[in-house]
Amino acid sequence: MQHRIIVIGAGYSGAIAAGRLAKRLHREDVAITLVNAEPDFVERVRMHQLATGQDLKARPFSEMFAGTGVELRLARVTGVDVDRRTVTVIDQGDGGGTEELEYDSLVYALGSAWNSRGVPGAAEHAHEIAGRPGALRLRERLAGLDAGQTVVVVGGGLTGLEAATEIAEARPDLDVALTARGELGDWLSPKGRDHVRKVFDKLGITVHEQAAVTAVEADRVTTAGGTSVPAAVTVWTTGFAVHPIARATALEVTDTGQIVVDRTMRSVSHPDVYAIGDAAMAMGPGDKPLRMSCATGTPMAWQAADAIAARLTGGKTPNTPLRYFNQCISLGRREGLIQYVTADDRSKGAALTGRLAALYKELICKGAAWGVANPLLGVPSRPRRIVRERTPEGSPAEASA
Structure with a gap:
């Protein structure tokens, strides 16, 4: 039987995790389903540009994931039952039917909305x-x-x-x-x-x-x-609030509704659930919570995908420290600010400003979108096979670390 991985939410974190898992794992061994309400990838870091009348490049998921083995399910998530290991969705098509999807591993990446x-x-x-x-x-x-x-x-x-x-x-x-x-x-x-x-x-x-x-x-x-x-x-623009679904589950969450995870982005209460991006409460350098941002969501997705793949294939579970390098701020199309920061996100004295900073920020935005469609950094050229062992009852099960 294929190991069923469901990724809910296709922002930066969810989309990267789905693509990276597809590259890490052999297609015959896994069924990866990406659930999202919209058919296109949304560059959230460019919403202020969209609001002022600029047209953004369309990035259909059907093209981004063509040939990868990732199945895109256009649906809205309405519930998660972590005890029964199911996700309830409402299809976004004409029928709008409700369905329960069963998973073996869940990547929760529903993100956040305005607060x-x-x-x-x-x-x-x-x-x-x-x-x-x-x-x-x-x-x-x-x-x-x-x-x-x-x-x-x-x-x-x-x-x-x-x-x-x-x-x-x-x-x-x-x-x-x-x-x-x-x-x-x-x-x-x-x-x-x-x-x-x-x-x-x-x-x-x-x-x-x-x-x-x-x-x-x-x-x-x-x-x-x-x-x-x-x-x-x-x-x-006073900050973000996480999607409320996690709070309604049996998952351990914070007062803000974020899922508490370990350093591999694995839920501390339910080991078959991984949470990434704004939905997760992960600790960074100095045991400070990582802030909600694309800068942290992307490496969190890498960490979760690599940890899932390692545990399924019998490999070494990664534990790469997550840290900050800079804060990239666009100040219109012609001005910018690159504020260099410490590993735990405190501002240093150095900063890049002006037109060069604007170009730097634009490269960062383009790189983030490119990374969604090409989640290959650090991924081996060949996917690995899932290692299976026998349970005491004699039924096959994936080996885990």
């Missing part, structure tokens, strides 16, 4: 760019704005910086503002902070610092200090 943080009015009035549907809605709204109208970006993190500068560059006729809970770029090095301020000044972006937003209305946001900031459009 309104319970702020009154945010869910009703704010726009988000955590996914393609939200970015397209914002795109339509921005296109309908007249010159002089105000766009307020809430959140001073990486996504907020990228969204504010992208909108200001694409629509210089609009009045763009950003509200930050702390100071602008306060986690960056002095050189990085200075460059961000320089670009914001050049683009005419108004910054409201120490201004946590406590309410959102159709035409304004209100800060904790009582300041009312006019907003024809509010863009919400």
